[in-house]
Amino acid sequence: MAQNPSTAPVLFDRSLLLARQARAQRQGPATFLLDRISEDMAERLSAVMRDFADAADVWTPGEGLRLAGARTNTLIRIAPAESPDEALQLAPQSLDLVLSGLALQFVNDLPGVLAQIRRALKPDGLLLAAMIGGDTLTELRQSFAAAEAECEGGASPHVAPFADLRDIGGLLQRVGLALPVTDVDRIIVRYADAFALMQDLRRMGAGNVLTERRRTPSRRTTLLRMAEIYGERFADSDGRIRATFDVVWLSGWAPHDSQQKPLKPGSAMASLEAAVKRAPKTD
Secondary structure: OOOOOOOOOOEOHHHHHHHHHHHHHHOOOOOHHHHHHHHHHHHHHHHOOOOOEEEEEOOOOOOOOOOOOHHEEEEEEEEOOOOOOOOOOOOOOOOOEEEEEHHHOOOOHHHHHHHHHHHHHEEEEEEEEEEEEOOOOHHHHHHHHHHHHHHHHHOOOOOOOOHHHHHHHHHHOOOOOOOEEEEEEEEEEEOOOOHHHHHHHHHHHOOOEEOOOOOOOOOOOHHHHHHHHHHHHHOOOOOOOOEEEEEEEEEEEEEOOOOOEEEEOOOOEEEEEEHHOOOOOOO
16 A cells, blocks of 8 residues: 555655756766666566557656567656655556666655556556665765765765665565566676766766755865775775666566466475475485
């Protein structure tokens, strides 16, 4: 069940997010993550032996999931929501497929959005999404925290909290999606320095949009110390730094009678005890 919008915490300033994504498009976006996700999503869909007549792309930034959209007759693009209630305005049981790339990590009410998607799927409809999660940008987070502790006596949030793989799998079950699957694709990107990484983040429209973010620019001394710490802790032998991006993949199906179901307790034809007894002995 979706959370009440009045009680779901507002972690992200979605108006600022859209403004920064629009600026990134105007200035020339960095699309390497989205391009990889679009290719991977098309490959994952190719393994599903069925047709998808009606599909929607929910909030994917930029030009969306062009390659994945080739598997559908109709792909509706849902524009990102600014309002905290994050309503999708999708008709119940209207879609065979819902896709989303690099969007759900900036959702304030993720259970509510997943519940809306579940209601919009036809029986045996599929949700397939990729979002940033896990240990993404852990190096930048640690370097900022250490630099601010040294230079300013305390740390402020610069990198958004990201969902854990197990938490996402639990959410899929909670909203009523069947056969939930989650996995992580860890991507390590190398940069000349921390400032080159931060430039790429701006070109992704993925700067700090936390509602509790610091409202004044970081001090020059703090930024320089952050970059120094980053290089000390997370550089390879050639001096280039590493940046982690964990892409969390999630999928689930609207329930349908044709889907596999777990056996009822006590309905198995053979007991574990009997199977153990029949197992061959080893020396």
